[in-house]
Amino acid sequence: MGRQLKFHIFRYNPEDTNSVPRTDDFYLEETESMTLFIALTRIREEQDPSLQFDFCCRAGICGSCAMVINGRPGLACKTLTRDLPAEITLMPLPVFKLIGDLSVDTGTWFRSMNEKVGSWIHNDEAFDPDAQEERMDNALAEEIYELERCVECGCCVAACGTANMREDFVGAVALNRIARFMLDPRDRRGEKEYFEVIGTDEGVFGCMGLLACEDVCPKELPLQDQLGILRRKMGWSALKRLFRVK
Numbered sequence: 001m002g003r004q005l006k007f008h009i010f011r012y013n014p015e016d017t018n019s020v021p022r023t024d025d026f027y028l029e030e031t032e033s034m035t036l037f038i039a040l041t042r043i044r045e046e047q048d049p050s051l052q053f054d055f056c057c058r059a060g061i062c063g064s065c066a067m068v069i070n071g072r073p074g075l076a077c078k079t080l081t082r083d084l085p086a087e088i089t090l091m092p093l094p095v096f097k098l099i100g101d102l103s104v105d106t107g108t109w110f111r112s113m114n115e116k117v118g119s120w121i122h123n124d125e126a127f128d129p130d131a132q133e134e135r136m137d138n139a140l141a142e143e144i145y146e147l148e149r150c151v152e153c154g155c156c157v158a159a160c161g162t163a164n165m166r167e168d169f170v171g172a173v174a175l176n177r178i179a180r181f182m183l184d185p186r187d188r189r190g191e192k193e194y195f196e197v198i199g200t201d202e203g204v205f206g207c208m209g210l211l212a213c214e215d216v217c218p219k220e221l222p223l224q225d226q227l228g229i230l231r232r233k234m235g236w237s238a239l240k241r242l243f244r245v246k
Contacts, residue, residue, distance in 0.1 A: 002030035063153025156213035172213035
C-alpha cells in the first residue's frame with residue numbers, strides 16, 4: 001500500500017461567469033514512480049474530467065506542464081510525488097494569462113518577448129538559400145548549446161519578483177536568449193543594438209538578483225552567470241554612451 005496523497009488543486013474558469021476561484025481536494029493512493037503528471041491524469045480520468053492542465057511531451061522537454069507545486073514553480077512531468085509531502089497544493093503559474101484551473105497561456109507572452117528582443121539570428125546571409133553556414137569552434141558551439149537548452153516553460157518568469165510586479169520586464173528567459181546570440185558569431189548585431197534591446201530597466205537592469213530564476217529552472221541553466229555577464233557588458237556600454245566613448 002502506498003501513501004494516501006491529498007491534493008489541493010486550484011480551480012477557476014474565467015470564461016464561466018458562475019465560476020469562482022477555489023481549491024478542490026482530491027485523494028489518490030501513491031504508486032511506484034508516480035509523477036504529478038500521472039497523478040493529475042488519474043484525477044482527471046477517475047474523479048473529475050473537467051480538470052484543466054497542460055501537457056505534451058511528458059519528458060521535461062516541451063515545458064507545457066509548468067505549475068506552482070507547494071509554492072514553487074516546476075514541471076509536473078518531472079516532479080515525483082515521493083519527493084513531496086503527503087499534502088500537495090497545485091496552483092497555476094502567475095504572470096501568465098489564466099486559461100482555466102492549472103492551464104495558463106505562456107505562448108502569447110513568449111511570442112511577444114521573442115519579438116521584443118529579436119530572438120533570431122540577425123544576419124542578411126540567413127535569407128540567402130545558397131549561402132554556406134559559418135563554421136564555429138566545437139567549444140563555442142557547446143557553450144551556445146548550454147544556453148539553448150531552455151524549454152521556455154515559464155518557471156523562471158513565474159518565480160521572478162520583477163516580472164510579478166512589472167509587465168514590461170523581459171525576464172531571465174529573454175536575457176538568457178540574448179546571451180546566447182551574443183555568443184553566436186553568426187549574429188551581426190553589435191553592442192549598440194544589444195544595449196537598445198536589454199540595456200534598460202525592462203531588461204538586465206530591472207533584475208533584482210534574487211536568484212529565484214536559476215533556483216527553479218528545471219534545466220539547471222546558469223542563468224545568474226549569464227545575467228552577471230550581461231550586466232557587466234551593458235553597464236560598460238552605458239558608461240561609454242554616457243561619456244561618448246567609442
